[in-house]
Amino acid sequence: MKPVAVDLMGGDNGPAVIVEGINVALGAGAGEIVVVGSAEACRPLDRDPRVSVVLASEEISMSDDPASAPRRKRDASMVVGATLLKEQKVSAFVTFGNSGAAMATALVKVGRIRGVARPAIAVELPVPGSASTVLLDAGANTEVTPSWLHQFAVMGSVYCAARLGIAHPRVGLLSIGEEPGKGNSLVKETFKLLTDEPSINFIGNVEGRDVMSDRVDVVVTDGFTGNVVLKSLEGAAHVFAHAVLGALSEGDDGVLDLALPKLLPLWNQMTPDDTGAAALLGVNGLFLIGHGASNARAVASAVRNARQLGEADVVETIRKLEGSTGE
């Protein structure tokens, strides 16, 4: 297995927290890791025998124009890492930098799998008490066609099987009613395509309330709706956790102290730290985009997940399926 490459630059909290996360991952047996960044950023890791350093003299920041960044900053860590992926020197590349620039870099430097119209962002939504739900597209494509959604469904199913170990993931199409005729024209057209797709286990339309449930494994939608749902749920989890802690602390009678150890596992599950990064499915290599604000735990998770997806050969599986559909 080739190493996973990690971009040390561009995260909201600087390279140190990413280095810390890499050390956590190395301690947990993540295998060989390639780090990409400035000499200064790489220094804490450059004597570790499990780490290879690739220097990059530039950095894409949050203020860079996403679309033009990969062309203007050719020696940016994100571009150098993507090139390693393109040249198949690494099994996966993870960045915590500017997510728009990451998408542009993936498209320009790594390119799409032949037959894939558009890459989609797959995220894993934590569901208390059961496996996560894979949601895609979480924001790469604000306007889509039925055939793109069809491809998202196939790619999401492959991803879910590899990541969550579910043999025949239940794929649902996000709509506003379960019946086949419910939804907008995009959903109605897509419904037919998914019904006829033999490689997936299509269970029909699902509704918003199913996203955080054990009724579906993969939820397919356009990048506008997907992003709105993702952020709505993240916001709700944050507000709700805050409100619960606030309510429990009222009266200052020690109930919060008793409750907190019981709630912490749930709190940890609801934060995105266990997933660590979203995969950009449909590009010709495993390209993962982490939250800019990732902490060390999230970075370590992202590295672990990248390795797992590489071992499951997700990209090769998508490549074969898309080849077979002849699109």
Add this chain to the structure above:
Amino acid sequence: MKPVAVDLMGGDNGPAVIVEGINVALGAGAGEIVVVGSAEACRPLDRDPRVSVVLASEEISMSDDPASAPRRKRDASMVVGATLLKEQKVSAFVTFGNSGAAMATALVKVGRIRGVARPAIAVELPVPGSASTVLLDAGANTEVTPSWLHQFAVMGSVYCAARLGIAHPRVGLLSIGEEPGKGNSLVKETFKLLTDEPSINFIGNVEGRDVMSDRVDVVVTDGFTGNVVLKSLEGAAHVFAHAVLGALSEGDDGVLDLALPKLLPLWNQMTPDDTGAAALLGVNGLFLIGHGASNARAVASAVRNARQLGEADVVETIRKLEGSTGE
């Protein structure tokens, strides 16, 4: 003030729970109420001096085709109630029946306000620790135009001011980034229209995470996205509350018993019982659609809210504004 009319038929739990809710509302000083339904359903209320009974021989059920129901069942309680509203014999009409049929009935029997292209469903999303957020459209229109969203924004602002007592509600356009250029083409076009609308306090794009926050009062979106967000948040609140209670009950050490009284107010706020019904804005009268599964508390809330919206003259305000825009 004219009475509020309530449909006793069509709710998931039968007329009894609606009658119970009306008694709660009457006890809390709801004023005069007109009930519409079968003789049997109305019987428990027919000697109450604060209640007028209007009999209806038919009932629209969940299995009726929504679009044709109001024409096929002319003496259905929903149709009779809508006719009372049309004839201005009541200030508002609340139904807990088939929501698709309710929309069709409102359009056929009550009609749109002159100048309004499409009615929109306005819902109030509870936000722990602050005022609710008004979200519209929550499902009436799966495909919309920028000018429809423009009207939704104006109507939502009027509704929010009346219901929540906010003088200049902050109106946000739901998108996937705060900057004016972010979103799909529908959002970009609508952004311009809302920027130029003098009657609202437009604060620009908002994201999913803002929906349950104190950063915005009215969130405007199409009925597809709005319905998905509404149901996603309802589902998340349910799952989250369940997970918190499950975590607190682990070990069976009494922590749950200590925590529960503190959490109940929050739980009550998160359920839709306090709102009770969603308003169909843009029709020529106050037409409210409640959850089919409403309990007595939700029914009482719906009656109270209908009365409040009537006192604030929401329909007349929308009528004047739409008249002034000349659409």
